[in-house]
Amino acid sequence: MKRFTFSVPQNILFGEGVLKELPGAAGKLGGKHGFIISGPTLNRLGVVGQCEEILTQAGIAVSTFCDTEGNPSVETVERAAEAFRASGADFIVALGGGSPMDVAKAVGVVAKYGGSITEYEGADKVPGEIIPLIAIPTTAGTGSEVTAFSVITDHRRNYKLTVFSYKLIPAYALLDPLLLTSAPASVAAACGIDALIHAEESYVSLDASPFSEAMSEKAMELIGRSIRTYVADRSNLEAASDMLAGSLFAGIAFSWARLGNIHAMSHPVSAFFNVPHGVANGILFPYIVKYNEEAAFGKYQKIYNYISTEKKCESEFSKGMLEQAVRELNAQVGIPAKLSDAGVTDEYFAQMTEDAMKSGNIAVNPQKTVQEDILALYREAL
Structure with missing residues (x-):
């Protein structure tokens, strides 16, 4: 260790x-x-x-x-x-x-x-x-x-x-x-997905430790079981409590383990196109899950079981399943599927790629990432 x-x-x-x-x-x-x-x-x-x-x-x-x-x-x-x-x-x-x-x-x-x-x-x-x-x-x-x-x-x-x-x-x-009970559904969804990504990225981060992983896992458990209910009914205090505690634990986790490519790439999306932070993160989520799959697959089954409505044992779990679960969750809570759905175009991709590479989160992303990778991911997510 x-x-x-x-x-x-x-x-x-x-x-x-x-x-x-x-x-x-x-x-x-x-x-x-x-x-x-x-x-x-x-x-x-x-x-x-x-x-x-x-x-x-x-x-x-x-x-x-x-x-x-x-x-x-x-x-x-x-x-x-x-x-x-x-x-x-x-x-x-x-x-x-x-x-x-x-x-x-x-x-x-x-x-x-x-x-x-x-x-x-x-x-x-x-x-x-x-x-x-x-x-x-x-x-x-x-x-x-x-x-x-x-x-x-x-x-x-x-x-x-x-x-x-x-x-x-x-x-x-x-x-x-x-x-939390007065939040609009769109805000609840964007913030909830952001918190979930904090937990997921800190969990697979190269800087993750037993302490941060424990916080990340509890965050994914709480958010995964309640995000759909909370977005549908913000007055549900049990679901709101799960989301608030989950966000808390995820925040502690990434303060010590950092994040990854999702956050490195989402900041330029927000800076150039004023897309809400959680929405930008949510759109990029499945694309980075796919990109990181080879490097982080050992943790993917556990993440899947936290966020999916179905549970899979190790023998039932295979590549592509977590990416699909993320896409389904995004659709269920109203997160757009593509950057273009949020008004993003490719005219600033070169500068956005340079800015993303300045983020310290790139260094702890589980899959080694160079500038060409970021540009390709932006194009894929467009």
Whole structure:
């Protein structure tokens, strides 16, 4: 067994109603004035107001920034950081899906250390602890409440930059399944497939360890048994709980094992064509499963049994079956089959291929990958 390292350096609260414990978490961080970073939809639905009320009733001042967008930009981070500094707040609450959390992490860096978030691109460039951060996911997908990554779009380059540092992991994560019940089916599907891919890619990653594999497997078990039910009925709290816990475990897994070609390739798809991250991942999923089959086949039967409605013993399982199961799952939850179905064309494939190859995920993909392979995969998925 190879050497491995892990830690889970945060406080995680899970269960129906844990949102009400937000003031207690803030108090343990010494927080007197919270700054909520969220999106316009959650603001319109009253979820932001709910958090504001919980904090103000506990005597904690609140300011808000609700202008995050899907695939958040460098400019959004700059506006949010300016608003944070002007507010006088001393801690941040990231409320929403991956986009508000990516912005909140980035604000936590630049508000503390200055400069542009572009200056922190890459690994381990954050010099120390960031502004205290509490993460509250309202989707079951990104796992960003427990990850060490912030992904921000730089429109000047049509590029999704990644900041990686374990300093980005929120001090507290509050996971309340009640917050997942208002998600539209399309969002539930895209986020759920994203979480499943986090689990699958970290599981077959060359950097996988017994610790990360245990997290990946539990994530696939929970998501595989509940994603269809949750997409069909978001009010099903048992299914919502499975999805939220599965997303959590998958996030922990890929924080330590990284991902693979799916995520390396999906970031340029989103950067150039503004395709939602989970949708881009989902479309690429079966193509990369097929590509990795020779290298990762030893783990494919177990993945299949987690995500398929049918179970196969070793003697019944054969090549191509996992790819087909992924295609069937995508169709069942409404993920498009091809990149062209999401408005992607081949005009930027050369630049997208170069950008994908810059991702550190390429190095841990189980099947060795060169630039020509990425270009061929884009063309196949088109």
